Amino acid sequence: MTLPVTGLAAAICALLLIYCAYATVKVRIATQIGFGDGDNPDLLAARRTHANLSEHAPIFLIMLAILELANASHIGITIIAAVFLIGRVAHIVGMAQHHKGGSPRFRQLGVMATWLTTVALAVWILFLFVTMHL
Numbered sequence: 001m002t003l004p005v006t007g008l009a010a011a012i013c014a015l016l017l018i019y020c021a022y023a024t025v026k027v028r029i030a031t032q033i034g035f036g037d038g039d040n041p042d043l044l045a046a047r048r049t050h051a052n053l054s055e056h057a058p059i060f061l062i063m064l065a066i067l068e069l070a071n072a073s074h075i076g077i078t079i080i081a082a083v084f085l086i087g088r089v090a091h092i093v094g095m096a097q098h099h100k101g102g103s104p105r106f107r108q109l110g111v112m113a114t115w116l117t118t119v120a121l122a123v124w125i126l127f128l129f130v131t132m133h134l
Contacts, residue, residue, distance in 0.1 A: 020050035045099040087113020
């Protein structure tokens with residue numbers, strides 16, 4: 001496989017997206033809301049959980065693939081990808097807990113892991129660009 005880390009991360013993101021989509025449809029069926037969120041907080045939370053992953057995963061995976069194609073440190077990108085994926089799971093769990101009145105800690109952990117790993121990949125790519133092309 002040419003991009004094993006990116007491929008594995010993309011497969012896990014795809015499964016997480018399917019899980020989030022299923023959770024959203026489950027609430028849609030229970031509430032009989034076919035479009036939008038109908039001002040239903042459960043549906044809003046489910047939709048935002050799915051959308052949040054959909055918003056963050058693509059750019060992360062693109063940058064991960066760029067680094068993997070640039071022969072960046074395999075262990076480095078593997079660790080960053082693992083932290084991102086753990087963060088995304090934490091965000092999904094945290095959204096459900098926080099929405100139901102629980103602690104926002106897992107949601108916050110997921111946000112921080114997502115942002116830090118995305119910034120790490122961006123900075124790594126910028127560093128490679130500067131050191132290789134300027």
